[in-house]
Amino acid sequence: MEPIFSTQITKIKGDDSFSCDDTLVREIKLEILVNGEKVGAVMATPVDQKALAVGYLMSEDIIADVKDIENIEVIDDGMKIDIKAKINEKSLNRLNAEGVVISGCGRSNTANIDPNAISAKVINNPIKFKRDTISSNMATFYTQCELYEKTGCVHTAKLYVNDNEFFIGEDIAQHNTIDKAIGKARLAGADLSKTFLMVSGRLSSEMVAKAVMHQIPVLVSRTAPTCLGVMIARKFNLTLCGFARGENMNVYSGAERIEI
Numbered sequence: 001m002e003p004i005f006s007t008q009i010t011k012i013k014g015d016d017s018f019s020c021d022d023t024l025v026r027e028i029k030l031e032i033l034v035n036g037e038k039v040g041a042v043m044a045t046p047v048d049q050k051a052l053a054v055g056y057l058m059s060e061d062i063i064a065d066v067k068d069i070e071n072i073e074v075i076d077d078g079m080k081i082d083i084k085a086k087i088n089e090k091s092l093n094r095l096n097a098e099g100v101v102i103s104g105c106g107r108s109n110t111a112n113i114d115p116n117a118i119s120a121k122v123i124n125n126p127i128k129f130k131r132d133t134i135s136s137n138m139a140t141f142y143t144q145c146e147l148y149e150k151t152g153c154v155h156t157a158k159l160y161v162n163d164n165e166f167f168i169g170e171d172i173a174q175h176n177t178i179d180k181a182i183g184k185a186r187l188a189g190a191d192l193s194k195t196f197l198m199v200s201g202r203l204s205s206e207m208v209a210k211a212v213m214h215q216i217p218v219l220v221s222r223t224a225p226t227c228l229g230v231m232i233a234r235k236f237n238l239t240l241c242g243f244a245r246g247e248n249m250n251v252y253s254g255a256e257r258i259e260i
Contacts, residue, residue, distance in 0.1 A: 001026065001078040003047040004150055025151040027172050031080045032056065034087060040095075045147065045154060045171045046078045048180045052171070053081040054187060055179030059210045061091040066186050123237045123254075125193055125217040130259045131247070133160075134220055138198055138244045145170050156200045157181045159216075161190050174201040178210050192216050196239075203229045203242055212236045218257055220244050225252055 009022045030044040032053050039062070044052060050072050057063040068086040075082055141158040147170040148154050157169040157177035167190070169180030178199065185192060196218035197211055203225035209232055211219045218239040225233070225242050230252045233240035239254030251258055 001028070001046045003045050003147060023150050025147060025153045025172060028079055030078075033080060033082045034062070034092075035084055036082075039092065042176060043173055044176050047147070047171075048169065048184065049074055049078060049081050051169070051180045051183030051187060052176055053083060053179075053183070055169075055181070055183030056176075057083070057085075057087075058186060059179060059182070059213050060095050061213065062087050062095065064088060066189075121215075121236075123212065123215055123217055125215070125257075127194060127217055128257050128259050129196055129218060131249070134196065134198075134218075134241070134244065134249070134258070135247055137166075138220060138222065139246075141166075141168075141198055142200070144168055158198045159185050159190075159192075160196050160198065161185070161194065165190070174199065175206055175210070178207060182210070182214055182216075196220060198244075202226065203240060205229050205232055208232045208238060208240065212238055218254070220249070 003026055004023050005026060006021050006023055008019055010017055011020050026046055028044060028046050029041050030049060030052070031041045032039045034057070042056070053072070054066065054069070063069065063085050070084040073082045137158065137160055142148055142156065144158070145156045145168055148156050154170045154172055155174040155177045159167040159181040167181045167184040169177035171177045171180060178197065192214050195216055197216050198220045199207060201221065202223050203219065203221050205226060205228040208219060208229040212232060218241070220241040222244055223242060225240055230240060233253040237254055239257040240252040241249045242252060243250045
């Protein structure tokens with residue numbers, strides 16, 4: 001299934017109106033099956049479904065390591081992901097019992113938005129990134145996002161490894177973009193402790209929790225964090241930057257990782 005499709009619309013410019021073709025992004029309900037059982041479903045854009053499923057399941061600590069995955073298969077014309085893997089039954093049960101519908105666009109569950117419930121350790125990573133490196137990547141990563149360029153209708157995330165290696169996630173749901181970017185990086189064997197993550201939207205609690213769960217030391221956005229997002233970042237020593245525009249940014253926690 002293609003992630004985009006074309007349709008005819010009426011465009012109005014000033015006093016003129018005319019028909020033209022427009023490109024829209026698709027939205028599907030993606031079901032995630034693990035060992036033959038349905039774990040959940042997310043509203044998503046039908047691209048990078050494998051990475052999305054891996055990122056989501058690892059974010060929830062249901063799968064601990066990509067080495068635990070035996071097989072991943074996209075089925076039903078991209079509407080389902082079937083994964084065979086060794087899983088953490090305790091985390092799966094906790095998701096089923098305590099899962100909360102998160103605030104990102106789309107609909108998904110997480111059991112990791114409570115700062116007292118995140119199972120990841122404090123990020124004791126001394127790595128530093130130059131402000132100019134973060135700023136230049138924030139300025140250009142939209143141009144690296146094909147679906148955004150074509151439709152303007154998706155959120156985006158970019159996981160920076162180095163100037164020659166990065167991973168892009170695009171989706172109608174902001175939390176899915178993080179799972180996609182992280183899923184791609186995990187499948188590629190990238191060391192997430194040496195990366196920073198950029199997102200296009202707000203830094204809400206579930207976005208921050210995903211970074212903490214994967215021990216990504218720095219999370220950056222053009223927009224604002226929520227109060228709970230800042231609380232989680234400070235509790236787990238994540239460097240959290242908002243309003244990163246041009247050479248400016250607000251650093252809400254972990255400022256020692258940003259070199260001016």
